[in-house]
Amino acid sequence: MPSIPSAPGRSTPGWLVRLIVVTALVGVGAGVGGGLVYLGLHAIQHLAFGYSEGDFYEGLLDAPPVNRVVALAVAGVIGGVGWWALRRWGARSPSHAVVSVEQAVGGRRMPGVVTLFNAGLQVIIVGLGASIGREVAPREVGALWAGWLAERAGVTARERRILVACGAGAGLAAVYNVPFGGAVFAVEILLAEVSFATVLPAFATSAIAALVARAVVPANPLYQLPELHLSPTVVVWSLLAGPLIGLAAVGFVRGARFAQDHRPKSWGILIVMPLTFVAVGVASLWLPAILGNGRALGQLAFAAALPLIVILLTTLVKAAATIGTIGAGAAGGTLTPSLAIGAGLGLAGGAVWSHLWPGAPLPAFALIGAAAFLAVTMRAPLTALLLTVEFTGQGPDLLVPIMLCIAGAVAVGYVLERARVTGVA
Known part of the structure; x- marks a missing residue:
């Protein structure tokens, strides 16, 4: 759990309960966000390439080859117009500029509409076949939710930083069903601090997020390999x-x-x-x-x-x-x-x-x-x-x-x- 402040007027037991509730809600929200990203991505893939069973690669092979070019062309137009408008808006009004997860962990506030729009564009273009990773979108959604909760809960700046990083890691854990990897991502990369105050909330949020997302995200490993042994x-x-x-x-x-x-x-x-x-x-x-x-x-x-x-x-x-x-x-x-x-x-x-x-x-x-x-x-x-x-x-x-x-x-x-x-x- 994030470190407990010793500021006057704050009851330690009451504050601990509040942090536990906020941490749990960060995990739940990140899990819901990761699940929605997963569903959105697969819905777009199925719509673009016309398949209802099997994986993405099988859908590509079964669909007419021209669909690949058409889908990428549509993705290019949607992405080009979307990010042009988003970045133009951010240039005119700095408060509406896209804030990365790393910047949010550093203390900047992520604007809600802009962050969700940016994440949505990523899901759309990857679903249509763009050659880039999808993992930033659920991390941004998780970090946005964690930052919003932290503000409402009135936590300290350090606690907010930890919760935002944990929210981002939990989003990654949810969309790929990698609870351990998501937790360590938050601790090793975003926080660069291994301590009780960082590891415990990272483990809790990623575990909860992965569990919540399992309602829609398959529990089996992402890649299928034969059993391998040392030689x-x-x-x-x-x-x-x-x-x-x-x-x-x-x-x-x-x-x-x-x-x-x-x-x-x-x-x-x-x-x-x-x-x-x-x-x-x-x-x-x-x-x-x-x-x-x-x-x-x-x-x-x-x-x-x-x-x-x-x-x-x-x-x-x-x-x-x-x-x-x-x-x-x-x-x-x-x-x-x-x-x-x-x-x-x-x-x-x-x-x-x-x-x-x-x-x-x-x-x-x-x-x-x-x-x-x-x-x-x-x-x-x-x-x-x-x-x-x-x-x-x-x-x-x-x-x-x-x-x-x-x-x-x-x-x-x-x-x-x-x-x-x-x-x-």
Whole structure:
């Protein structure tokens, strides 16, 4: 529970009860918000591609290929007009500017209508196939709800900061059914503080949110993998592959950062976003798994369901499509795209390694690559590890090679980031 203030006139038992109630309500609201994001996303996908059963990738394959281009064109127009209007309004009235979750944790107030509109745009474009993550929307909704509750409850600034971070983590936990990952995301990334005052509310809110969202969000892991076991060849590969995956992840991060810094500032988004989205739609005629938030590519890589060259090409185009989507001016995340790209690279590297030292199933390499790549892009090794485990439902057998690969990848990322900051690279 957030730290209890010792201000005069406040009854400690009464204040504790109030904090417990507020914390529980943050979890409930984040769970409802995550569930609504999940339902909205899937409703748009089913409407756009005309399928009622199966997953997104199967729906893409069953629908006429031209639907992909049309859906992306519609997404580009909706997103372009929506974000142009939203950012123009924010430029004219700073109180109506979009406030990120990180800024909200830092103390800024998230405007309700603007935040919900921004989250809604993300759900729409991802549902229509845009190549970007969906995880920012439920985090924003959870943080908005937590901030509103904190203001009504009259908590201290520190307590508000903790509750907003927990609300964001709970939103992530709800939409993906990852209670542990959502809690650690709030503590490791948003708060950067491991203490009783941060861990307890983070655990409580994420657990409650995931439980509430289970009314609509499936309880099974996001990705289906065979049972995997530790082997010497996997351990050695993890040691060698970690730095290489870290190098690739740094390239992706720098590309995304460059795209973010050079996205259209005003009316240019009305042209750039539709054109970029149509280009992605055209590319999807040959590589359909580049569409969406990355789950399609991730599942194909974990299952090694297509020829290696096809998955590798899809991985590279997915990375370019995600960077292009960010550069076109779209808001969204890179969590599931990063996981998918890492899985594709891990699968490719593992396939080559298996010719030198066979003995391990290819999905093991994809899993390890996904965790390492995600650790670098999130700059959060613990969160990446836990999210990968919860996403795939894998047990402790592969924890050692995953941790070794993450260590090598994050070390390279840290060195290169320091070099960039100091002007060496």
